[in-house]
Amino acid sequence: MPEIGLTALYRAYIDCLNNRAWHDLGRYIAEDIAYNGNTIGLDGYRQAREAEFRNIPDLHFKIQMLIADDTTIASRLAFDITPRAEFLGLPVNGRRISFAENVFYECENDRIAKVWSIIDNVAVAAQLSGR
């Protein structure tokens, strides 16, 4: 079934990220990948993810909810991480923060071709201000 195919692909993609297996990223991400409407390409996508892991040493992607149909994946990711410095434009500076990302992926030829991500930066700001 296609549903099983795309959720399996997605879980393998998340494992690839968590294992920093950058040489495998092209198995999951299309060469002309677009992130929130901007075509950044596989190299740009890889560089962005590598930078995140440098800036957030304990970065880990945890799938909280996951559904898919023939071409689209929807995932709610949970993060509990400690960014070194600024994150999402906010001065996190080594504090531990928890937040979610709700993200849709459009797939072509069994690879992720478009990402539509929204991160709950309001939750991060609230944690930093002690609310």
Add this chain to the structure above:
Amino acid sequence: MPEIGLTALYRAYIDCLNNRAWHDLGRYIAEDIAYNGNTIGLDGYRQAREAEFRNIPDLHFKIQMLIADDTTIASRLAFDITPRAEFLGLPVNGRRISFAENVFYECENDRIAKVWSIIDNVAVAAQLSGR
């Protein structure tokens, strides 16, 4: 098929909102509905939606992406609206803004019981600052 069932339920729910058919809301929303982890109940949920339509006269929910499995719905909603005053804590004050919401719904007994919503307030802030 359950997938067809929940996507049909969801489209009917969105029509209910867009038509301000508040008396029908209980067909789609559980009595003990929780929004982002807070149990607000059907009455609280209805009051929140009614307040949004008062504060945003041209409020319209447009489904951009929609997938579902047996119990979960994922939707990307597109908004192109003109809030009268403050919106998402930002001084919109009658300007027209466009943004998306990525939202998951957990269903029980053919009603939405839990909502996990993230709104792209960064896009709204960028539009207000002219970026």
